[in-house]
Amino acid sequence: MNDALHWKLVIDTHDARTMADFWAAALKYEVEDATALIDHLLSTGDLPEAAVAEHEGRRAFRGYAAVRHPEDPYDSFTGIGKGRRLLFQDVPEPKTVKNRLHIDIHANAGGRDELVSRLESLGATRVREVDKGPAGHWWLMQDPEGNEFCVA
Structure with missing residues (x-):
């Protein structure tokens, strides 16, 4: 049995989708596709349309995007990885100092x-x-x- 932890590193951004595309290409990871989850949440009324954006022909959570290692497991319905992930989240403030990580x-x-x-x-x-x-x-x-x- 594999007891390895799955994790995500959360990175504050100005444009989560663009950063996810960059880092997916840089690391040869995959951008997570949450279309099925978003469609489900919209159909049940649990997600407002304003929380959704379109990116490269797919629905995406506005202000969020994630990438995952292509060999790690993921939930086929939600598209969320169960291994090594980077999650990008838009924040209002700009980057002002050197990264601590x-x-x-x-x-x-x-x-x-x-x-x-x-x-x-x-x-x-x-x-x-x-x-x-x-x-x-x-x-x-x-x-x-x-x-x-x-x-x-």
């Missing part, structure tokens, strides 16, 4: 430059290269909303 993405051996270039093509920005000698060598980057992450 960030994601590190590890490239395959010799593939860091290619990965950095791929992430830039998705909308990430290089901030600075860090070389700590034997302790490591990585790029500090920012996602499209300015959240820091590292690529080693």
Whole structure:
């Protein structure tokens, strides 16, 4: 029996759908599809139409979006992952300081430059290269909303 915990990291955003699309592409995760759940909640009157948005031809919760690891289990009705997830939620205030928590993405051996270039093509920005000698060598980057992450 697998006793591994499922978890989600919640990230405050200005545009949850755009950030979910970026991070799904960056990590090769899948954007969760909650269409069936939303349709059900709308039909029962448990969700107002104002709480729903359209994104790439699908219904989505306004101000929220999540991505999940493609190999982890998920609920087929709700679309919600039962493993490694990132949940993006829109908040009114802007990001003002350095992240206290960030994601590190590890490239395959010799593939860091290619990965950095791929992430830039998705909308990430290089901030600075860090070389700590034997302790490591990585790029500090920012996602499209300015959240820091590292690529080693």
